[in-house]
Amino acid sequence: MIRRAAFIFILFFCFVSFTYAAPCYGTKLPEKNKFFSSIESYSLFKRYLGDGYGKLRSQQQFYGVSYGVFNWLAIDLKVGGGNIKQHPVGSDEVSYPASFAGGYGFRMKFLDKNNFRASFGFQHISVHPKSTHIADVKNKAILDDWQWSVLGSYSFKRFTPYLGTRWSRVDYIHWVGSDRKRRMSDRTKSIGLIWGFDIPITQKFWLNLEGSALDSEALACSVN
Secondary structure, eight states: OHHHHHHHHHHHHHHHTTOBSOOOOOSOOOOTTOEEEEEEEEEEEEEEBGGGOOEEEEEEEEEEEEEEEETTEEEEEEEEEEEEEEEOTTSOOEEEEEEEEEEEEEEEEEEEETTEEEEEEEEEEEEOOOOEEETTEEEEEEEEEEEEEEEEEEOOSSOEEEEEEEEEEEEEEEEETTEEEEEEBOGGGOEEEEEEEEEESSSSOEEEEEEEESSSBEEEEEEO
């Protein structure tokens, strides 16, 4: 048991250094009135803003809980912290130190037959880092990350791979002094490809790895 627990945390910390993405959680849902909990490393490695406003990245860490309302419906909640780094075109990157971040969402299972599962989900994360000063002017930022996803999986004995697609949008809300503007992500890169898998470690623990392409460069990891 000790060896298995050590293996879980070694895998987790190995992947934390390069985990990037908003996870869709896969197709594994808690049963009615049951809970899942997780430790999650979540980052947005590269996301382009629209109208030539540059790009964003963000590193976030969360503790999450998923609750089964029904066997086919789960509510997802998370709380933690995160930063924002925004790189305007032709200027140096602006870094906002980590502070509060939280998220919520839901997942609905609409197929569960033999070893096949399929689910539909919505997730939203909001990051509120500390403000920073540029040339003695206070700069403040909020990152809002939204996504809708459809995933399908097939369960093997030792792991469960899944594949799907999502529509996503990231908003960068930026204050320079009292001047507030909202910059949205590039609308031509809103559709993403999702791939991932769950790896059972013990009867109660599993590792989730997930990546995405097209809308952002992404890879995520959580211990559940």
